[in-house]
Amino acid sequence: MALPRAFAPLRHSVFRALWLATLASNIGGWIQNTGAGWLMTSLSPSPFMVGLVQAATMLPVFLLALPAGALADIIDRRLFLLGAQAWILLMALILAVLTATDSIGPWGLLALTFAIGAGSAMNFPAWAATTNELVPREDLVGAIALNGIGFNLARAVGPALGGFAIAAAGPEAAFGLNAVAFLVLILALLSWRHTEAPRRMPKEHLLSAMRAGMRFVSASPAMRAAILRACAFFLFTAAVWGLLPLFVRQQLGLGPQAFGLMLGVMGLSAVAAGFALPALRGRLDRSATVFWASILAAIAMAILAVSHHWAPAALGMLFYGAAWIAAGSTLAASAQLAAPGWVRARAIAIYQLSFFGVMALGSALAGWLGGSFSVPLALGLAAVGCAIAAVLVRPWRIDSLALSETPPTAAPMPQPEAPAxxxxxxxxxxxxxxxxxxxxxxxxxxxxxxxxxxxxxxxxxxxxxxxxxxxxxxxxxxxxxxxxxxxxxxxxxxxxxxxxxxxxxxxxxxxxxxxxxxxxxxxxxxxxxxxxx
Missing domain, CATH: 3.30.70.100 (Alpha-Beta Plaits)
Structure with missing residues (x-):
């Protein structure tokens, strides 16, 4: 029986094993985030300290993405990934033990949260660049969409599991589950029989490798287009992440259960859209997919801006989740296809650094507008900005363009003389x-x-x-x-x-x-x- 098109990449056994293990580790990561946030409310319940937990999770991405990408390009990626998972496992175990023995303080929690975030930041570009090695080119976009589906599944399941674990056995149980999840990924990586291609040249040094990565991205129209279109999309759509708690509490007048419902609707919609993407690719190219996903996201935010009841708000979140996964996975695939193997992890790291940065900026800007004026106004402006930006950046295409003419292979190429x-x-x-x-x-x-x-x-x-x-x-x-x-x-x-x-x-x-x-x-x-x- 043939697999549905959305599941086609799972026919490759190594990708299937690593995808399942990565799903487990992503769930563990969300359990860890839930446990850390809850523990901080006991150690130091000020909003500032609780907010620092999320900052400690995301800050490593900005600090380590580019060096992590360079390292993933110049050393064996399997060993690099194993090292990153082993680091996260060790930090999670230390956090679990310290929490169980009441030996952790607020700053210790932040330090270990930062350390776990550093391991995740080192992992991001290496795993993204590895996807090309696990599936053929025709399955790459589908594999990236499945990665996005796995992330959204983890985001829907992880916090709930974290809450049950905390209620049953305390935050230390959440941290222990995170360690177990990363142990599963380590075992999957150990079973991957990866052979590094022989190198004819000495390995690059870290700083020169980082410079080469930045030069490649700056001189690659395809990479620049992917980054530009990602920035245009994520800058405005990040408003939902920054405003959703206030939207549920103030505009809908509902409590945390409704907040969880909205996140669940978005996650389920993203999963469903991920399964529908293979069929959509037969009708739209990548540039058109991102454009229409941006328009759908703008419509979703406009619906949220005028909603005062949970039903139309849920419809807006349904549209938003579909737009998010359609644009996000398509842009990520374009970035990966635009970068050759020697620089892929570095290029993806720069791409990720760009969209994480604009997401943080967009979320903060939307939060400021919502707090200074009103949540509906902030969401409405984000919707308008998203639609305008989608039109303005549409000329920057992210599709792989074929050569317009047959290359003149018979032309003699310059050959310098051998060194004296x-x-x-x-x-x-x-x-x-x-x-x-x-x-x-x-x-x-x-x-x-x-x-x-x-x-x-x-x-x-x-x-x-x-x-x-x-x-x-x-x-x-x-x-x-x-x-x-x-x-x-x-x-x-x-x-x-x-x-x-x-x-x-x-x-x-x-x-x-x-x-x-x-x-x-x-x-x-x-x-x-x-x-x-």
């Missing part, structure tokens, strides 16, 4: 900057075509590791052009070739094909070592 024997001892990671040069001879009639081709060449060089790039035209001989770029070291120069994708090579080939050869030669290439006295 007497200089080879100077070449390595400590060589200092390397200047790379390519000289072209271009028919002046082809000037505009060449400049257009070189725009993409510039992005290719920067994505591959160049620190800066320039193109010069000889004022005395308009047919002569010089392309210059620098990299941090000779080793970084050698890494450039391995970082090129097929699309990158096609872009370089199109530029090389415009060169007017002398006796069939390619553009002249050379490399210079920095020996500034």
């Amino acid at each position: 024997a007497e200089l080879r001892g100077l070449l390595g990671e400590a060589s200092g900057r390397v200047l790379e040069v390519v000289r072209y001879r271009i028919d002046p009639a082809q000037r505009s075509t060449f400049l257009a081709a070189m725009q993409e060449v510039r992005r290719v060089r920067l994505r591959s590791g160049a620190g800066n790039w320039s193109l010069y035209e000889d004022v005395a001989h308009p047919e002569r052009w010089v392309e210059l770029w620098t990299v941090d070291s000779w080793t970084e120069h050698l890494r450039e070739e391995s970082r090129l994708t097929e699309t990158d090579r096609a872009a370089l080939a199109r530029a090389a094909a415009l060169h007017q050869p002398e006796a069939g030669t390619a553009p002249e290439a050379a490399r210079f070592l920095n020996v500034t006295p």
